[in-house]
Amino acid sequence: MKGLTQFLSLALVTGVLTMNSCTSKKETTEQKSGIEKASYGQLADGQTADLYTLRNASGMTAKITNYGGILVGLTAPDKDGKFEDVTLGQDSLSAYVKNNPYFGALIGRYGNRIAKGKFTLDGKTYSLVTNNMGNHLHGGTVGFDKVLWTATPIEGDEPALKLTYTAKDGEEGYPGNLSVTVTYTLQKDNALKIDYQATTDKPTVVNLTNHTYFNLTGGAKRDILDHVLTLNADRFIPVDKTLIPTGKLQPVANTPFDFTKPTVIGARINDSTDTQIKYGGGYDHGWVLNGSGDSLKLAATVYEPTSGRVMEVRTTEPAIQFYTGNFLDGSVMGREGFAYKKRYALCLETEHYPDSPNQPSFPTTVLRPGQTYKTTTVYQFSTRKE
Secondary structure, three states: OHHHHHHHHHHHHHHHHHHHHHHHHHHHHOOOOEEEEEEEEEOOOOOEEEEEEEEOOOOOEEEEEOEOOOEEEEEEEOOOOOEEEOEOOOOOHHHHHHOOOOOOOEEOOEOOEEHHHEEEEOOEEEEOOOOEOOEEEOOOOOOHHHOEOEEEEEOOOOOEEEEEEEEOOOHHHOOOOEEEEEEEEEOOOOEEEEEEEEEEOOOEEOEOEEOOOEOOOOOOOOOOOOOEEEEOOOEEEOEOOOOOEOOOOEEOOOOOOOOOOOEEHHHOOOOOOOHHHHHHOOOEEEEEOOOOOOOOEEEEEEEEOOOOEEEEEEEOOOEEEEEOOOOOOOOOEOHHHOEOOOOOOEEEEEEOOOOHHHOOOOOOOEEOOOOOEEEEEEEEEEEOOO
């Protein structure tokens, strides 16, 4: 009887230890959603920037600084569950200030190009800063990517960061005081949602977007030429030598711009017979998305075979700019001193058409007092095993 008692006591203790061990293991593998704030450095004018880390329950993270609203990093799991950064970025605030080709940045007041930096609105001609082949690009010399936004963290199961900024009347040549709110939300289903909103006190033009450079290999192990892309677009926007739209929309059928079916990005990117490929140095064009209305629609799907990562892009915007990092040349040093070379990333910028203020046939980008500009884009990550 004594032996049985000792056996039962030992079994009970062993069972408790085993249970505690399992509980401990479970606790260490579970992730808690939330948002953390840390100092990110000081700007030349003495203002300080912060870095916010959003985390969801599965362990995905998004790092955002209120300087330029820059998405500093975004992790996503591969087919084996390994989380890696799927964006290009830099190691410090000073690096972003010194030399940043819009890595992860919020773009405004007008994303993409405006021809010769001029447009006419209600009979008045406005002259903007010209900073790209005689044209206005991405908001000018000091666009939204180079200002300090006011940040408000939002805790919850889906942590979010609300950024606000007011662009003054005449800033970079634009009319009207434009009040902008951009909210990044890291969702439970491994999606990063970006909501844009703006109001103005004078008629103006606005076209906001995000300029994150993606490489789904994780850590930019190689170029993106083997990524497989699908674009939900039957037409694209041809450009001239300075990458300004001609005003016409061209069917993608029978051209290197046809991504209506999954296509390897590198398959036709160097087609020397195509004038548009020559002008862009590869892909640096807008695609007109199929469908209409303001509801979220699937714009693009990117698949990277080695990692198994999939990124789907949904947006309320009418177009998407697909850019293949043609101007990266290894001179910009990224994380841990890594040199980002040509075509080491792709951008999928959801937006209105380039140069819309000068193209009457394009959807309008005019915002008037009493109106509210609202758009949403979602970058959804998953995996595929093949």
